[in-house]
Amino acid sequence: MIIFFSILFLSGTEKTTVNEERIIPQQKVIIIMMDGFGEAYYRSSDMPTLNFMEKQGIFKVVKSLMPSVTNVNNASICTGELPEKNGITGNSFYNAATGTEDFMEDDSLLLSPTIFERAGKKGINSALFSSKKKSVSLLSRGTLFSLSPETASQEWVNKIGAVPPIYSREVNYWLMDAALYSMKHDSSIGLFYIHITDYPMHTWAPEETESKEHLNKIDQYIARIREAEPNAMILVTADHTVNHKERCIDIEKACINRRMPIKIAISAERDKYVKHHRGFGGTSYVYLNNKKDLPEIQKLIKGLKGVEEVLTRDAAAKKFHLMPGRIGDLVVFGDEKTVFGNLDTEYEKLPGNYRTHGSVYEASVPLFVYNAQDAPTADFFFSNYKIAAWLYR
Secondary structure, eight states, rough: OOOOOEEOOSSSSOEEEEEEEEEOOOEEEEEEEEETHHHHHHSOOOOHHHHHHHHHHHHEEEESSSSBBHHHHHHHHEEEOOHHHHHOOEEEEETTTTEEEESSOOGGOOOSHHHHHHHTTOOOOEEEEEHHHHHHHOTTTTOOOOOOOOOOOHHHHHHSSOOOOOOSSSSHHHHHHHHHHHHOOTEEEEEEEEOOOOHHHHSSSSSSHHHHHHHHHHHHHHHHHHHSSSTSSEEEEOOOOOOOOOEEEEHHHHHHHOOOOOOOETTTTOOOOOOHTOOOOSSSEEEESSSGHHHHHHHHTTTTTEEEEEEEHHHHHHTTTGGGSSSEEEEEEEEETTEEEEEESSSEEOOOEEEEEEEEEGGGGEEESSSOOOOOOOHHHHHHHEEEEETTT
């Protein structure tokens, strides 16, 4: 006798009655994290595929997480957890054990399961594609395989073609071609996570021709993904937008010049992609030599031109859901035109084409939920990190 039973797939597919000899496959999931893709970039560009998805699915402009840098947001999107739980509080952090500033790129620093690990427990294979190798080393736990153009094997070069420079818009096209190749040639992958680089946004403002060309091309790739996987859900969001900044402050030098030296000031933006932003960002973690200096140094930094807010560790952790042990004694936020970083002098006026992020002024991004069966209602998606938090639970 054939026994019938009902299965509710946790990836968001509809409830389906099947027999024990034939299990309907889960709905494929494609997550696209468009680094630097703020609303101004979306509205300034010809993107008919995303326009269609906006009208047919859930679309919102939502808050991203602070600091508004890639690692913080990418880790939270990938885990569905806030930084206070997953532990990723910047592109860099102060390693108290070694007394050095280290990049946050090692997966041992990620304290929450990835979506790939959650999917794996449901028997679903995952693949991570990222233009930035730092995202692969940080987030790829649980994937069947991961790929970055920066470390692509000759096998991938033979399949897709020569790898463009990381500092180019073409590197994003190469990555999209690689993801499409896998969709067409490996039916075993049920979850794709695609992360493209924000080099074009650091280089061009939303209204510039090169930016519009880049995003129109990305939109064409999303159309090809819909064609290749017509039954898949497609989830699209970003980590931050990118804005012009006028000035950079070296907080360490500012404190030394006022005879109140500190241990170190770390730009949460600093990573290995220095051509993007020179390591400058709108949030700085300040570590003190002596905790008793906190009130005076907090007042000193608050008085610097361009500083908007200076919070204690506990206040910043509470306000922005950060892990206290991985942020400074003080957390400094710049105004709309100010960033922080290491300089030869205390202050530098930045060129007219300089663009970066890291402040609250870059913490707003589009979010698209398309063709997602049994997705939560729109109210659930109040922040970018919620876009896939409901999957594989």
